[in-house]
Amino acid sequence: MKTILCTFLVCVMAVCFSGTAMAAGELIGYVTKSATNAGWIMINNGAKDAAKEEGVKLLTVGPSFQGDLASQLEVFENLMSQGVKAICIAPVDSAGIAPAVKAAMESGIYVIAIDTGITGADVTSFVATDNLAVAKIQGIEAAKLIKKGETIIYVTGNQAQSTGQERRDGFMAGFKAKRPKSEILIVPTEWNSTQAQEGVEALLNSHKNIKMIVNAWDGGTMGAKAALMNLGYGPGDVKLVGFDGATDAIVAMEEGWVYVDTAQMLYKMGYEGIKTAAAAVRGKTVKKRIDTGTFLVNPGTAAKYKALIGMD
Amino acid sequence: MSSNSSNQDTGINNFKDSLVGFGDAVIRFLVRFFQAEWSGAVLAIVILGITIELFAGGETFFHPSNLMTILNNSAAIGVIAGGMTLVIISAGIDLSVGSVMGMIAALTGYVSSYWGFPPVMAILFGLCLGLMVGLLNGTFIAYFGMPAFIVTLAGLSIWRGVGHLSTGAQATPRLPALFDYFGRFNPLSPFRNAYREGSLPNFLNPLGNWINKNWIDYFRTFQMSMIILIVFFVLLSIIINNTKFGRYVYAIGSNEEGSRQAGINTRLYKLIAYLICSMCVAFGAMLFLGRAPYAKSDYGQMWELDAIAAVVIGGTSLFGGRGSVIGTFLGIILLKLINNGLTLAQLETFWQMIVTGMIIIMAVGIDIVRQQKSPFRVRQMVLAVAAVLALLVVMTPGAKTLRSWVHISEHNSAVALEETLKAKNKHLAPTQKTRIMDTEELDAAHAAVKKNTIPAVGFMILFLLAAVHVFRPDNKHSFILAGLFVASTIPLVLLGYSVAAPFLILGAILLAGSTLIDYLFERAIELSETAG
Numbered sequence: 001m002k003t004i005l006c007t008f009l010v011c012v013m014a015v016c017f018s019g020t021a022m023a024a025g026e027l028i029g030y031v032t033k034s035a036t037n038a039g040w041i042m043i044n045n046g047a048k049d050a051a052k053e054e055g056v057k058l059l060t061v062g063p064s065f066q067g068d069l070a071s072q073l074e075v076f077e078n079l080m081s082q083g084v085k086a087i088c089i090a091p092v093d094s095a096g097i098a099p100a101v102k103a104a105m106e107s108g109i110y111v112i113a114i115d116t117g118i119t120g121a122d123v124t125s126f127v128a129t130d131n132l133a134v135a136k137i138q139g140i141e142a143a144k145l146i147k148k149g150e151t152i153i154y155v156t157g158n159q160a161q162s163t164g165q166e167r168r169d170g171f172m173a174g175f176k177a178k179r180p181k182s183e184i185l186i187v188p189t190e191w192n193s194t195q196a197q198e199g200v201e202a203l204l205n206s207h208k209n210i211k212m213i214v215n216a217w218d219g220g221t222m223g224a225k226a227a228l229m230n231l232g233y234g235p236g237d238v239k240l241v242g243f244d245g246a247t248d249a250i251v252a253m254e255e256g257w258v259y260v261d262t263a264q265m266l267y268k269m270g271y272e273g274i275k276t277a278a279a280a281v282r283g284k285t286v287k288k289r290i291d292t293g294t295f296l297v298n299p300g301t302a303a304k305y306k307a308l309i310g311m312d
Numbered sequence: 313m314s315s316n317s318s319n320q321d322t323g324i325n326n327f328k329d330s331l332v333g334f335g336d337a338v339i340r341f342l343v344r345f346f347q348a349e350w351s352g353a354v355l356a357i358v359i360l361g362i363t364i365e366l367f368a369g370g371e372t373f374f375h376p377s378n379l380m381t382i383l384n385n386s387a388a389i390g391v392i393a394g395g396m397t398l399v400i401i402s403a404g405i406d407l408s409v410g411s412v413m414g415m416i417a418a419l420t421g422y423v424s425s426y427w428g429f430p431p432v433m434a435i436l437f438g439l440c441l442g443l444m445v446g447l448l449n450g451t452f453i454a455y456f457g458m459p460a461f462i463v464t465l466a467g468l469s470i471w472r473g474v475g476h477l478s479t480g481a482q483a484t485p486r487l488p489a490l491f492d493y494f495g496r497f498n499p500l501s502p503f504r505n506a507y508r509e510g511s512l513p514n515f516l517n518p519l520g521n522w523i524n525k526n527w528i529d530y531f532r533t534f535q536m537s538m539i540i541l542i543v544f545f546v547l548l549s550i551i552i553n554n555t556k557f558g559r560y561v562y563a564i565g566s567n568e569e570g571s572r573q574a575g576i577n578t579r580l581y582k583l584i585a586y587l588i589c590s591m592c593v594a595f596g597a598m599l600f601l602g603r604a605p606y607a608k609s610d611y612g613q614m615w616e617l618d619a620i621a622a623v624v625i626g627g628t629s630l631f632g633g634r635g636s637v638i639g640t641f642l643g644i645i646l647l648k649l650i651n652n653g654l655t656l657a658q659l660e661t662f663w664q665m666i667v668t669g670m671i672i673i674m675a676v677g678i679d680i681v682r683q684q685k686s687p688f689r690v691r692q693m694v695l696a697v698a699a700v701l702a703l704l705v706v707m708t709p710g711a712k713t714l715r716s717w718v719h720i721s722e723h724n725s726a727v728a729l730e731e732t733l734k735a736k737n738k739h740l741a742p743t744q745k746t747r748i749m750d751t752e753e754l755d756a757a758h759a760a761v762k763k764n765t766i767p768a769v770g771f772m773i774l775f776l777l778a779a780v781h782v783f784r785p786d787n788k789h790s791f792i793l794a795g796l797f798v799a800s801t802i803p804l805v806l807l808g809y810s811v812a813a814p815f816l817i818l819g820a821i822l823l824a825g826s827t828l829i830d831y832l833f834e835r836a837i838e839l840s841e842t843a844g
Binding site for chain 1: 606
């Protein structure tokens with residue numbers, strides 16, 4: 001019995017020591033929205049690289065599935081009790097996460113929101129592309145691709161999230177200003193490319209005059225491309241417009257499917273997020289709002305964009 | 313002269329006879345229809361189809377190319393729900409189907425894209441994965457006696473994790489063309505291409521021309537997905553209705569202990585049921601890859617719920633022992649049709665969620681009333697539908713009143729809050745600020761409340777009468793209510809809500825029709841007695 005107890009204690013101590021050894025750099029919590037979405041993988045890579053450069057230890061956690069607020073709240077609270085100095089979070093629900101963020105800020109933990117803002121609580125810094133502004137650019141660029149009064153499809157993101165709402169509102173504002181008479185058919189999705197594919201197929205079947213499909217994210221772009229392929233369309237028969245600048249959409253652009261893609265600087269978003277967190281922990285003042293900007297990808301600028309994100 | 317009148321008499325009698333004969337034929341048809349487990353799903357499909365056709369404003373919902381698209385997009389989930397039917401009839405459940413389908417789809421694409429597996433090998437590899445998962449599930453459940461719910465719930469998590477881990481959760485670009493034969497390949501397209509190139513033999517040219525001319529309207533969506541789906545369900549229903557295995561599955565589902573005592577190797581057959589289910593999932597993954605943009609491990613999320621919903625909508629009992637494969641087919645069609653139709657109708661996203669749930673309740677509700685075989689219950693259901701229609705009519709002025717009323721009270725409370733905050737030198741949150749209206753909007757809101765309140769209350773009374781009538785149905789009151797419904801269309805149209813008038817007319821028809829239900833049942837029993 002004693003020996004068992006001894007070994008147990010030794011084990012516990014070993015774990016503790018290794019724990020302190022690992023926490024040599026500051027511990028920063030990083031709460032992502034998804035580990036499987038192509039765009040999020042790029043953000044997460046940026047975060048990882050920044051942590052390496054800054055010499056901080058990153059504790060990465062994500063919700064069990066995309067958009068699960070309950071599990072994100074849980075991991076957020078777990079992080080607070082694990083002694084992190086700062087938390088970098090991409091909230092799945094802008095308002096839902098606010099009380100937890102407030103509690104963290106009050107207990108002296110720096111909170112940096114990335115990608116999606118937080119309403120109802122102050123944060124140390126907010127690092128993101130301005131979705132509304134970028135979507136407006138997407139709308140203006142998309143309007144240039146069609147003639148007056150032509151019908152288009154818009155594939156939405158989740159309309160219960162601010163990212164989905166802003167991208168839709170921004171697109172509508174930019175597009176309608178230039179093409180007020182165009183009919184816009186909506187395919188609603190919850191960031192699910194299968195929903196996009198099936199919805200686009202349904203609409204293409206009943207409307208023979210669709211000239212363009214605009215997507216709120218590039219998973220939708222790929223779903224719309226599959227729908228076009230399923231119905232026997234070739235590249236360019238119906239123009240695709242993307243959002244995110246995901247690598248598969250850029251490949252589709254080279255094949256002639258995608259005409260314009262408003263890329264968020266995803267890698268930069270993760271990178272700047274962790275950099276800001278590290279700076280805050282070290283007592284430096286940080287900007288309240290960091291705009292990571294956008295890159296307009298079209299066949300002319302695709303090569304430059306590919307070099308920028310390290311895609312060959 | 314006399315011969316003439318007798319002719320007339322026989323004429324009238326013939327007419328009467330044929331009328332009765334026609335009525336009897338209708339009753340026989342109705343009885344046979346409602347004996348089928350899947351009648352709830354069929355009825356829901358028909359009602360929904362007609363409604364969407366009306367509301368989509370000639371957007372060709374019932375067009376062959378659209379109906380075939382629905383079938384095409386039902387293929388992957390349909391095959392999976394088919395496998396699920398077997399498991400549920402055997403009184404089990406498989407919650408892991410969505411994760412397993414995602415894992416198999418991702419890994420099949422992965423090995424063909426990165427490991428250089430030839431497509432056929434990759435497909436065999438995927439099917440073997442299905443076999444393995446099925447063996448594991450079946451062994452744990454049938455031989456170790458673990459609850460199916462728990463084993464497959466664990467699987468839901470495990471297989472998703474395995475899929476993400478092994479592929480790095482990355483999308484697989486460009487699937488081999490062979491996968492098209494599971495999905496988007498159109499068997500008519502080689503023929504059409506031959507016609508367009510002019511390489512058809514002469515006698516086939518008119519056919520080629522006809523197909524080419526109607527390509528977009530009729531043939532474009534005639535694809536392998538739907539063909540495979542239909543063949544699959546025909547085979548599955550032959551297996552389940554005509555083999556020893558099928559009979560044993562039903563027996564195990566209705567009474568496992570009894571089946572065991574009767575000498576059935578219940579463990580083996582349960583294992584086979586899970587095995588077939590997982591094989592169906594693997595096959596479904598191939599069908600999915602035939603239409604999807606790329607292979608990825610996060611496909612198939614929540615498919616377990618869709619599959620289970622389809623099985624239950626199709627009249628299969630969650631407690632096992634009762635159900636049909638055809639019902640599941642119709643259940644899946646109904647689910648996909650809801651998505652397709654609501655997209656065509658361009659209904660707002662959040663309303664789509666509510667309407668989807670309501671349609672599912674309707675389909676299952678019809679099934680439950682059908683099983684009770686009681687004229688009283690049937691009548692109550694018809695009357696309940698009429699009451700719901702009245703409620704929809706209440707909502708046209710009612711929603712306006714309510715919305716304006718809510719806006720006014722939100723405005724008032726925001727104004728009050730602003731004043732208290734001002735004293736403390738604080739400000740309203742932006743979302744609160746948008747609640748404050750200017751005088752013009754405020755006047756409009758007050759006017760809307762004024763205009764709509766009385767009509768809303770009036771139609772509310774109509775609805776309440778109809779609702780009370782559900783509990784105490786009798787012929788006289790049914791007719792009176794039908795009359796009231798028809799009369800109410802006049803104020804409705806006068807108020808400018810003529811859109812809702814069809815609801816009232818339909819309600820009146822249902823109310824009047826409900827008085828026939830007792831007669832229909834009596835006559836049905838008479839007919840079955842004379843036939844028996």
